[in-house]
Amino acid sequence: MALLSMEKVSFSYDKKIDAVKNVSLTVDEGEYVAIIGHNGSGKSTLAKLFNGLCKPDSGEVVVDGFSCKDKKSLFEIRKRVGVVFQNPDNQMVASIVEDDIAFGPENLGVKREEIGERIQFALASVGMEEFRKSSPARLSGGQKQRIAIAGVLAIKPKILVLDESTAMLDPQGRKEVLEVVERLNKEQKTTLINITHYMDEVVRADKVYVVNDGEIVLSGTPKEIFAKRELLEECGLELPVSSKIAQKLIELGVNLPDGILTKEQLAEELCVLKQKI
Amino acid sequence: MRIEAKDLTFTYSKKSKAISNRALENVSLCIEEGEFFGIIGQTGSGKTTFVQHLNGLIRVQKDSGSLSVGEFDLTAKKCDLKALRSRVGMVFQYPEYQLFAETVKDDVAFGLRNFKKELSLEEEERRVKLAIETVGLNYEEIKDKSPFELSGGQKRRVAIAGVIVTEPEVLVLDEPVAGLDPVGKRDFMKLLHRLHASFVKTIILVTHDMNVVSENCTRCAIFSHGKIHSVGSPKEIFSNYEQLIELGLDIPVTAYLERELKKLGIDVDSDLTESDFADKTAKAIVGGKQ
Numbered sequence: 001m002a003l004l005s006m007e008k009v010s011f012s013y014d015k016k017i018d019a020v021k022n023v024s025l026t027v028d029e030g031e032y033v034a035i036i037g038h039n040g041s042g043k044s045t046l047a048k049l050f051n052g053l054c055k056p057d058s059g060e061v062v063v064d065g066f067s068c069k070d071k072k073s074l075f076e077i078r079k080r081v082g083v084v085f086q087n088p089d090n091q092m093v094a095s096i097v098e099d100d101i102a103f104g105p106e107n108l109g110v111k112r113e114e115i116g117e118r119i120q121f122a123l124a125s126v127g128m129e130e131f132r133k134s135s136p137a138r139l140s141g142g143q144k145q146r147i148a149i150a151g152v153l154a155i156k157p158k159i160l161v162l163d164e165s166t167a168m169l170d171p172q173g174r175k176e177v178l179e180v181v182e183r184l185n186k187e188q189k190t191t192l193i194n195i196t197h198y199m200d201e202v203v204r205a206d207k208v209y210v211v212n213d214g215e216i217v218l219s220g221t222p223k224e225i226f227a228k229r230e231l232l233e234e235c236g237l238e239l240p241v242s243s244k245i246a247q248k249l250i251e252l253g254v255n256l257p258d259g260i261l262t263k264e265q266l267a268e269e270l271c272v273l274k275q276k277i
Numbered sequence: 278m279r280i281e282a283k284d285l286t287f288t289y290s291k292k293s294k295a296i297s298n299r300a301l302e303n304v305s306l307c308i309e310e311g312e313f314f315g316i317i318g319q320t321g322s323g324k325t326t327f328v329q330h331l332n333g334l335i336r337v338q339k340d341s342g343s344l345s346v347g348e349f350d351l352t353a354k355k356c357d358l359k360a361l362r363s364r365v366g367m368v369f370q371y372p373e374y375q376l377f378a379e380t381v382k383d384d385v386a387f388g389l390r391n392f393k394k395e396l397s398l399e400e401e402e403r404r405v406k407l408a409i410e411t412v413g414l415n416y417e418e419i420k421d422k423s424p425f426e427l428s429g430g431q432k433r434r435v436a437i438a439g440v441i442v443t444e445p446e447v448l449v450l451d452e453p454v455a456g457l458d459p460v461g462k463r464d465f466m467k468l469l470h471r472l473h474a475s476f477v478k479t480i481i482l483v484t485h486d487m488n489v490v491s492e493n494c495t496r497c498a499i500f501s502h503g504k505i506h507s508v509g510s511p512k513e514i515f516s517n518y519e520q521l522i523e524l525g526l527d528i529p530v531t532a533y534l535e536r537e538l539k540k541l542g543i544d545v546d547s548d549l550t551e552s553d554f555a556d557k558t559a560k561a562i563v564g565g566k567q
Binding site: 039140164169173199233236241242245249252254266270273 | 371534542543552555
């Protein structure tokens with residue numbers, strides 16, 4: 001059974017325009033799912049539907065057997081789905097990093113000794129151990145976001161949802177955060193849902209959903225998704241930089257195969273070509 | 278307006294030894310009029326502290342070097358900051374969070390009313406209209422709307438309109454494309470080039486996105502630990518792959534590929550823009566076959 005499933009879910013903020021329209025999707029345990037779409041496509045609303053921050057107008061969201069329709073399961077759903085949002089400033093609740101991270105587990109009634117361990121684990125996971133006693137206000141945007149992620153990790157959620165959480169980080173910070181969450185996905189089997197519009201973050205996902213105007217217009221592996229260049233462009237998206245360059249080279253008569261997604265692949269293919277000359 | 282910083286040093290909380298933090302150290306940098314200048318560096322490397330000096334949001338500290346922007350000497354005590362700020366526009370990170378007025382029109386006009394009090398209402402409206410149209414929005418459709426009912430991309434455009442309404446010669450943007458989707462980003466960069474071709478003479482762009490730098494900038498500077506690590510054209514800067522990795526920075530995809538191809542004996546030698554790279558690589562590979 002899927003760990004998270006959405007069945008014909010629709011949701012509207014103003015009861016006029018549907019932000020999410022008739023969306024059905026499933027996420028299996030341990031899966032790495034990416035959701036992409038342009039600004040305002042409804043992908044952040046999906047994140048809020050995953051953990052019950054928004055309640056569907058119709059349809060059903062089921063997480064680990066708990067339905068959003070049942071009011072009593074809300075707590076159980078939120079325990080299982082941790083969301084890291086876009087802006088770290090909106091997610092800080094305490095004036096000391098460790099207190100901020102403790103906020104989640106404290107609310108869940110985790111024992112004091114264990115909270116200490118969880119703080120340690122969460123900070124180590126995001127590489128911020130030395131800032132345990134710092135004030136979030138004195139951290140940079142990227143560092144704050146890593147603390148926000150640690151705060152979610154401390155709840156030990158089954159599903160980690162990143163809602164454009166790397167948008168403000170520098171390349172190094174982004175890489176670190178992605179390494180952390182992808183490691184959690186691989187080693188601890190944490191299910192990962194990455195909502196993003198960085199196309200190169202998508203290439204490592206198991207499954208990709210493309211959202212446009214509140215609807216899922218495309219789903220498949222990254223390779224399948226990026227083969228549909230026109231459709232992506234209609235949705236306000238584009239190919240990863242390496243795929244774009246590969247496309248240009250193909251148009252200029254270079255004999256490259258289809259489906260190149262990363263710069264490493266492209267370099268390798270060019271290398272193969274060179275050897276044929 | 279030429280920008281010249283010499284040995285610029287800045288320390289946050291200078292008076293308290295316990296928490297003082299040196300953000301800039303002996304930064305010397307010249308940015309010529311007409312440049313599309315990129316500033317790159319890791320989080321906390323001093324980029325933002327540096328650019329906030331440029332319109333006097335952060336004042337040059339005593340005995341901490343000098344800074345001039347055109348005819349404005351920012352080291353002098355009596356620098357006309359108001360005049361300076363109307364000519365050096367500053368767009369912060371996530372500028373859409375700074376919208377505050379009831380209507381788009383009022384929000385955009387705010388800067389104008391502060392800097393140019395003598396303007397007639399007609400002239401004010403003309404300029405506001407021009408600014409809103411310059412950022413690619415429909416004036417009649419949007420002018421009476423609340424800025425808060427717009428989409429993210431529209432909000433950001435309105436915020437930019439509020440800065441360019443005074444027609445600054447220098448436009449400084451701190452991470453302007455962060456959070457925009459691919460098409461939004463592409464349109465935004467087009468907008469910057471349009472501005473650069475009209476009244477904005479110099480654009481200074483703080484960014485983490487190396488592909489944006491290689492596609493758009495004439496020159497760039499790398500900041501590291503409050504110092505300038507290097508200055509040059511994207512080509513010069515990104516040829517130093519190992520050093521950049523050490524600094525925790527990335528290189529553009531084109532620079533990476535050029536480096537890999539060089540190992541195979543193909544010297545592409547493009548200017549690192551995607552189209553020039555593709556053209557020259559295709560020539561090197563397809564041409565080599567014939």
